[in-house]
Amino acid sequence: MSSPAAGWAHDWDEDGLDTDEMVLNVGPQHPATHGVLRLELRTDGEIVRAARPHIGYLHRCFEKHAENVDYPGVMPYADRMDYVASMGNTLGFALTVERLMGIDPSPYVQTIRVLMAELQRIASHAVAVGTYTMDIGAFTPFLHLLRDREKILDLFEWTCGARLLYNYNWVGGVSHDLPDGFIRAARDFLREFDSVTFPELLDLIIHNKIFVKRIANVGVCTPELAISYDLTGPNLRGSGLPRDLRKDAPYSSYQQYDFEVAVGAGQYGPVGSCYDRNWVRVVEMRESSKIVHQALDRLETMEKADVHETVPKRVKPPKGEIYFRSEAPRGQLGFYLVSDGGINPYRLKVKSPCFTAMSVFHHLARGMMIADVIALIGSLDIVLGEIDR
Amino acid sequence: MEATYAILVRWFPEVAGWPAWAIAVLSAALPALACFTFVSLGPIVYVYAERKISAFMQDRLGPMRVGPYGVLQTIADTIKLLFKEAVFPRGVDRKLFVVAPLLVNVGAFLPFVVIPWGARLQPADLNVGIFYVSAISAISTVGLIMAGWASNNKYALFGAMRSAAQIVSYEIPSLLIILVPVMIVGSLSLQDLVLAQQGGLSRWFLFRYFPLMPVAFVCFFVAALAETNRAPFDIPEAESELVAGFHTEYSGFFFSLFFLAEYTEMFVVSAVASVLFLGGYLAPHPWLQQLGPLPLGWFWLWFKAWALVFVMMWLRWTVPRARVDQLMYIAWKVLLPISLGLVLVVGALVLGPSTANGFSWDRWVGWPLTLLVVGFLFTVMVRALLWNRSRGRDLGASGSPSPVQVWR
Amino acid sequence: MREWLQNVWEGFFTVLVGMRITWRHLFTKSVTLQYPSEKWPLPPRTRMRLFMKYEDCIGCGQCVRACPVSCISMETEKRPSDAKPIWASTGHAIKLDVTAFDIDMSLCCYCNLCVYPCPTFCIYMTPDYEFATRDLTEHLYRFAKPDAVFLTENPKKKPEADPKPGASPAGASGT
Numbered sequence: 001m002s003s004p005a006a007g008w009a010h011d012w013d014e015d016g017l018d019t020d021e022m023v024l025n026v027g028p029q030h031p032a033t034h035g036v037l038r039l040e041l042r043t044d045g046e047i048v049r050a051a052r053p054h055i056g057y058l059h060r061c062f063e064k065h066a067e068n069v070d071y072p073g074v075m076p077y078a079d080r081m082d083y084v085a086s087m088g089n090t091l092g093f094a095l096t097v098e099r100l101m102g103i104d105p106s107p108y109v110q111t112i113r114v115l116m117a118e119l120q121r122i123a124s125h126a127v128a129v130g131t132y133t134m135d136i137g138a139f140t141p142f143l144h145l146l147r148d149r150e151k152i153l154d155l156f157e158w159t160c161g162a163r164l165l166y167n168y169n170w171v172g173g174v175s176h177d178l179p180d181g182f183i184r185a186a187r188d189f190l191r192e193f194d195s196v197t198f199p200e201l202l203d204l205i206i207h208n209k210i211f212v213k214r215i216a217n218v219g220v221c222t223p224e225l226a227i228s229y230d231l232t233g234p235n236l237r238g239s240g241l242p243r244d245l246r247k248d249a250p251y252s253s254y255q256q257y258d259f260e261v262a263v264g265a266g267q268y269g270p271v272g273s274c275y276d277r278n279w280v281r282v283v284e285m286r287e288s289s290k291i292v293h294q295a296l297d298r299l300e301t302m303e304k305a306d307v308h309e310t311v312p313k314r315v316k317p318p319k320g321e322i323y324f325r326s327e328a329p330r331g332q333l334g335f336y337l338v339s340d341g342g343i344n345p346y347r348l349k350v351k352s353p354c355f356t357a358m359s360v361f362h363h364l365a366r367g368m369m370i371a372d373v374i375a376l377i378g379s380l381d382i383v384l385g386e387i388d389r
Numbered sequence: 390m391e392a393t394y395a396i397l398v399r400w401f402p403e404v405a406g407w408p409a410w411a412i413a414v415l416s417a418a419l420p421a422l423a424c425f426t427f428v429s430l431g432p433i434v435y436v437y438a439e440r441k442i443s444a445f446m447q448d449r450l451g452p453m454r455v456g457p458y459g460v461l462q463t464i465a466d467t468i469k470l471l472f473k474e475a476v477f478p479r480g481v482d483r484k485l486f487v488v489a490p491l492l493v494n495v496g497a498f499l500p501f502v503v504i505p506w507g508a509r510l511q512p513a514d515l516n517v518g519i520f521y522v523s524a525i526s527a528i529s530t531v532g533l534i535m536a537g538w539a540s541n542n543k544y545a546l547f548g549a550m551r552s553a554a555q556i557v558s559y560e561i562p563s564l565l566i567i568l569v570p571v572m573i574v575g576s577l578s579l580q581d582l583v584l585a586q587q588g589g590l591s592r593w594f595l596f597r598y599f600p601l602m603p604v605a606f607v608c609f610f611v612a613a614l615a616e617t618n619r620a621p622f623d624i625p626e627a628e629s630e631l632v633a634g635f636h637t638e639y640s641g642f643f644f645s646l647f648f649l650a651e652y653t654e655m656f657v658v659s660a661v662a663s664v665l666f667l668g669g670y671l672a673p674h675p676w677l678q679q680l681g682p683l684p685l686g687w688f689w690l691w692f693k694a695w696a697l698v699f700v701m702m703w704l705r706w707t708v709p710r711a712r713v714d715q716l717m718y719i720a721w722k723v724l725l726p727i728s729l730g731l732v733l734v735v736g737a738l739v740l741g742p743s744t745a746n747g748f749s750w751d752r753w754v755g756w757p758l759t760l761l762v763v764g765f766l767f768t769v770m771v772r773a774l775l776w777n778r779s780r781g782r783d784l785g786a787s788g789s790p791s792p793v794q795v796w797r
Numbered sequence: 798m799r800e801w802l803q804n805v806w807e808g809f810f811t812v813l814v815g816m817r818i819t820w821r822h823l824f825t826k827s828v829t830l831q832y833p834s835e836k837w838p839l840p841p842r843t844r845m846r847l848f849m850k851y852e853d854c855i856g857c858g859q860c861v862r863a864c865p866v867s868c869i870s871m872e873t874e875k876r877p878s879d880a881k882p883i884w885a886s887t888g889h890a891i892k893l894d895v896t897a898f899d900i901d902m903s904l905c906c907y908c909n910l911c912v913y914p915c916p917t918f919c920i921y922m923t924p925d926y927e928f929a930t931r932d933l934t935e936h937l938y939r940f941a942k943p944d945a946v947f948l949t950e951n952p953k954k955k956p957e958a959d960p961k962p963g964a965s966p967a968g969a970s971g972t
Contacts, residue, residue, distance in 0.1 A: 137710025
């Protein structure tokens, strides 16, 4: 059978280590592994024959903690899973519990949630694209994107008080209402982002021939391979499949927004290459900006509601289980919640998109050069906090 | 050397009575020392400039704390590196480990012997000047390989091998393009190369035989970038891939030696490129050549070399890194054919009687076109400068306001 | 052949386009804030150091229960029946003596969950972030004051509308 496990043992035959081959350790401390990830590569000169990732260096027992704190207390822990895109995590968890409890927040709260989630998506993709270009060798786009990310984080700090780990989406609502002047400040930021940062990003690096040549033929993941390894999010869309949970299974009023699903089109190489995955993230930044504009328009005309209106005094979901999935910036983030009627969750299992993205690495890394391995890891956009939880 | 002797005798008449060997040693050593001092102080400025330029391009400030606006930063870094323990990992070959950075520096410093800073301001005017420069630069390759091998480290070995392959591949187009001005002049001596470009801006080799010489200049610049392991060809020191390539295991004083060699070599190739194509120590117009009795040749060469060093730094912070095989592709399949073609075509043009010194071609076609291209680039740059000012006006504050400042 | 020429031209041209952008940025005002000589005042909702006003604490323990990392610990005693009745500034009567109220800031995850359940709004997060110490044990903040002065009259004698919602009462002072 061609299960990954069978292919695995076949790849990595410890006893049969050829004398020409070298075991290279891209260790937990490395500038380009996006966290504490250890990659063991068996290489023949420059070509990788087999690759084995070692994870678990950042395991913090999130799911166990969730069994010992009450539902609002799980939120700060959920924030810290994918610490780069924390609004997505809390949104997913809040919606999970709300579905189980049957709570339906007001349209005002839903619009704020969409606004925050999309701003967070821009910020998260800014980090992803920035660090990726930095790995490839262009140091400047990273700082330009981070400058804009700082402005988004300033917006978040103004609203809820924290820059990175917000604890903003609560079960039933959000923690703070938008401050006065937020809409104007957000529009100012978007004006600069749309007219300056985004076109500059395209000109400076995305269409740069050296960048394209470097990654356009590397790490090609066919649609069948992507589906069989359960890739989701930009990784799946980079292979040409237009699957986006915001369109296929909309939640929190996403069906009311007009945006396009970014798909890898293979402009410079085969569809599903590293370039395509990166391209999907770049285009998603623009689409998220569109959504934020629409959300801001809605907020201006919508009647305000109390954001704590539907927040239950005590979060005690009825006995039952639910699996809810949302489109986090890194893919499909799923929460499987089993509740026994008490104030702590009985069991919370998280399906992390980066974990499944990591699983395709050993397949794609075969036959590449070492420099391309770095390009591949960056294009999968992994955050070790989410893989290890 | 004769010039030094003349100066010495004027200031210290008793030197004329010294034995011949003493005079020879003195008049050879003094310019060498002066050159060496000037060159060694260079990296202090380059490193600071690189950090500041990269910072401004990235919307940051760069060093600001050590000294006013951070000017003493390099000195602080040098002191720190000198005090650091020079670690010798287990298993290194000590002799090679120590000699390697010295060799690389030799390859970087020696070409300064022939760089002409003025009509008579040159440590030694060898009649094989440019050939000597290429030959000596190749010594650094040996130093790099030694460094990688002696480090007893897989990563360092990788980096050294890649670097050696890169430098050797790019030497060939570099040498071929050097042939082009040499053919026009008919001499390998750098002084002759500069003197053949006298007569103002239009006589510089860059503006002759349009569009062949500008293409030659660009190709030489690209080859020079690869020789000095600068971006986009900095695979050997790719920070995000192999930690630090061939100098992974070096720390403290030896690391600073590699650093020194890199920046010095950058200046060397820029100086050589200015001599070959941009008129060396000649001013753009003969009026600017002298400031009263003070010859300004040294300033012009320094300025031109600095402009090219700035372009190298500018490229580093703009362009991503090319992969090793793409690097090789550029060397062998792009630069080599172009340089071969250039040698053939320019050689033929030089031999043809009507174009022997390119004058009629340049006057009617080349010069106006060159002016157009230069003017276009210039307007692009000036427009970029003005763009910032208009951007500030649009957004109502200098740069764009952070939302935090809105609520204050 | 045509493809080769196209590749070479594209490679050269896209590099020049990129260089134009970095040249522009060479003259853009930098966004660096040189801390500590330049500081921004943070928005009022910023969640940094926790502060607790001891005179308003009624000892309900809601914050202790709400904290997901158990960084708040509290000990209370019932006030003797002959003690003078005391009130918090929001009108709640204080029935318990809070003999110890410790917050371990080294454990605190700055989630703000302790702020909401407090009925008297006595615990809140301030925008003060410069509280680094050399000794980790100095991060254990003991808020219980033995010589606290409590209000002996109910400040909200007349029944009013709901006390003001929001995070902090007037006067967000530091320690």
